[in-house]
């Protein structure tokens with residue numbers, strides 16, 4: 258595992274050292290409906306490879322590209338993210354996208370985090386599927402000036418930086434976990450277990466709040 262040539266497409270190994278001496282803050286944005294071990298392993302692996310001081314998980318408020326399905330209430334997704342990350346002192350959770358209200362755009366996430374963390378370089382962590390959609394994100398040209406992007410491998414998706422700014426993106430291989438939130442929701446709806454796909458506390462939270470039962 259590590260920073261590497263992905264199986265497809267050119268892979269720049271960028272200069273991420275310009276801010277040496279500054280705090281290195283990873284940002285893992287997601288809908289986390291629910292958060293699962295794929296998210297946690299990806300964040301942890303990138304934290305290790307890129308010598309990050311902290312990774313902040315940022316649950317979306319209203320994920321505008323997921324408007325075709327009902328998304329669980331932000332407070333449930335926020336609490337599951339807190340439960341999942343609480344044991345790791347390097348992990349934290351931010352409410353900024355939830356509290357801002359309205360549709361969630363990463364450009365706003367990064368502007369807000371930059372204002373709150375003047376002393377830090379930002380590293381935005383994203384799976385191969387999300388990275389491939391980045392040219393559809395709001396103000397995507399500006400995103401790369403606010404953070405260095407780190408695309409991680411995900412089973413079933415090609416990891417490529419085609420069309421993205423040279424030097425703005427690193428592609429890295431992380432331990433492959435073929436887990437998706439969609440699959441977790443479907444399993445719960447069908448009465449199948451999600452133990453060991455999501456953290457134990459998240460299994461219990463889903464049960465307590467009766468999430469995903471009617472889907």
Ligand SMILES: Nc1ncnc2c1ncn2[C@@H]1O[C@H](COP(=O)(O)OP(=O)(O)OP(=O)(O)O)[C@@H](O)[C@H]1O
Nearest residue numbers: 287288289295299383384387411434436437438439
């Ligand atoms: N198994 C995984 N391995 C690597 N990255 C992942 C994995 N699952 C999700 N990610 C990445 O984590 C980020 C947040 O993902 P998200 O919360 O949308 O989860 P998801 O499993 O893709 O959800 P859904 O199935 O509802 O679309 C995205 O950048 C996504 O690519």
Ligand SMILES: O=C(O)c1ccc[n+]([C@@H]2O[C@H](COP(=O)([O-])O)[C@@H](O)[C@H]2O)c1
Nearest residue numbers: 286287288320322361362363364394395
């Ligand atoms: O900025 C945008 O337009 C945009 C569009 C789609 C997704 N994103 C971000 O990508 C991350 C993963 O999103 P999702 O919907 O796959 O959970 C999350 O931080 C979203 O805010 C951002």
